[in-house]
Amino acid sequence: MKHRRIPRRKAAVAGGAVVALVAAAVTFQSANASDSTEQHALKSLTAPAAGTLALSLTEDLGADGAGAYYDADAKALVVNVVSEDAAQTVREAGGKARIVENTLAELTGARQTLADKARIPGTSWATDPVTNKLVVTADRTVEGAELTKLREVVEGLGAKAELKRTAGEFKPFVAGGDAIHSGGGRCSLGFNVVKDGEPHFITAGHCGQSGSEWSDSAGGAAIGTMVDSQFPGNDFALVKYNGDTAHPSEVNLYNGSAQAIAKAGDATVGMQVQRSGSTTQVHDGEVTALDATVNYGNGDIVEGLIQTTVCAEPGDSGGSLSAGDTAIGLTSGGSGDCSSGGETFFQPVTEALSTFGAEIG
Structure with a gap:
C-alpha cells in the first residue's frame, strides 16, 4: 500500500537551495x-x-x-x-x-536514449557535472538479459555515460519528521505549509491517495485528509489539517529540539543537507545529482529528483530534507539502509509548492 507519514507533536519542515551542481570536497580530475x-x-x-x-x-x-x-x-x-x-x-x-567534452545537449540526448532503449526496473540515471557524464546505476535486481541490455546501451553511448551497480534495491521508502499513519501504513511528515490561508502539510505521493485520512498515531483519530497525491511521475502529496492541530514550521531533530523552517529553496550539487524521518530520525549527507530519474518497478518511474548520500529506510518516506532553515526535498526512495548506506532520492519541495499553490508556513 503506497502511503506516507503524518507527524504527531510537530510537523516536519526542512530547507535548502537547489541548482544543478554536484559533490562537495571533489577533486578536479576527469578523463574528459x-x-x-x-x-x-x-x-x-x-x-x-x-x-x-x-x-x-x-x-x-x-x-x-x-x-x-x-x-x-x-x-x-x-x-x-x-x-x-x-x-x-x-x-x-x-x-x-x-x-x-560533453555538451548538455549531448548528455540530454543520452538520457533520452536510456529512456527509449533501457527502461528497466531497478535503474536510475542522472547527469554528473563532476565527471561530465550520465551516470547510470543498476540495483541488485537487474541481472541476466536485462543487465546485458543495459550494458550494451550504456556502452553505445561511449564517453557520455558510465554504468555503476548498487548493492541494494531501489524502492519507495513506504511504511519522516514525525510519523503519520493511514490504513495501517506509516510515512513521515515533510513540511507544514499554508494553502489559501489554511494549514496543510506535504509528504510523499506514494504514501497514499486523495481522500485518505491521516493520523499522528497508529489507529488514532484523523488529523488531516489528503487532498492531492501525485505518483508516479512526481512524488508529492498535500494533506489538509482538520480542526486546530498544531502546525509549527519546523522539523523534528529527535533530540528534544527542532529546526525552524523559514523558506523553501532549490538544491545544489555539493550542498550539505539533513534528513528527518520517523524510522531513522536525523541523518546528514550531501547532494550528488539533480534531475535524477528512478525506475522503482511496476511502472513507477519518477523524474526530476534530487540524489543524495543521506541514508533512509521504510517509514522515512515523505520526511523532510533541509539545509539550515530552508526546505529542500521530500524523501521518495532509494537503495540500502542506514547501516550499509546507499543512494537516496528526494522530490524537490519547490516543485511541490508550485504545483499545489502553497507556501512554507
Whole structure:
C-alpha cells in the first residue's frame, strides 16, 4: 500500500537551495575535462549563493554551458563550459571555469536514449557535472538479459555515460519528521505549509491517495485528509489539517529540539543537507545529482529528483530534507539502509509548492 507519514507533536519542515551542481570536497580530475588556468579572483560562496550564481550563468552561457557544482572545500562554484569565451564569462562572474567534452545537449540526448532503449526496473540515471557524464546505476535486481541490455546501451553511448551497480534495491521508502499513519501504513511528515490561508502539510505521493485520512498515531483519530497525491511521475502529496492541530514550521531533530523552517529553496550539487524521518530520525549527507530519474518497478518511474548520500529506510518516506532553515526535498526512495548506506532520492519541495499553490508556513 503506497502511503506516507503524518507527524504527531510537530510537523516536519526542512530547507535548502537547489541548482544543478554536484559533490562537495571533489577533486578536479576527469578523463574528459580540464581546468581553466587563467588567474581570476574566485568568489567565496555558500552553497545557496553558488546555486543562485549557477542559475544566472546558465542563462548567460546558453549552449556553451555544461552544468555546474559546488566545491565545498574551496567555497567556490565550478562551471563546465565547452568554449574559451564561455570560460571567460564564468571567470568574470567569480566562478571557476572548466572546459569539458560533453555538451548538455549531448548528455540530454543520452538520457533520452536510456529512456527509449533501457527502461528497466531497478535503474536510475542522472547527469554528473563532476565527471561530465550520465551516470547510470543498476540495483541488485537487474541481472541476466536485462543487465546485458543495459550494458550494451550504456556502452553505445561511449564517453557520455558510465554504468555503476548498487548493492541494494531501489524502492519507495513506504511504511519522516514525525510519523503519520493511514490504513495501517506509516510515512513521515515533510513540511507544514499554508494553502489559501489554511494549514496543510506535504509528504510523499506514494504514501497514499486523495481522500485518505491521516493520523499522528497508529489507529488514532484523523488529523488531516489528503487532498492531492501525485505518483508516479512526481512524488508529492498535500494533506489538509482538520480542526486546530498544531502546525509549527519546523522539523523534528529527535533530540528534544527542532529546526525552524523559514523558506523553501532549490538544491545544489555539493550542498550539505539533513534528513528527518520517523524510522531513522536525523541523518546528514550531501547532494550528488539533480534531475535524477528512478525506475522503482511496476511502472513507477519518477523524474526530476534530487540524489543524495543521506541514508533512509521504510517509514522515512515523505520526511523532510533541509539545509539550515530552508526546505529542500521530500524523501521518495532509494537503495540500502542506514547501516550499509546507499543512494537516496528526494522530490524537490519547490516543485511541490508550485504545483499545489502553497507556501512554507
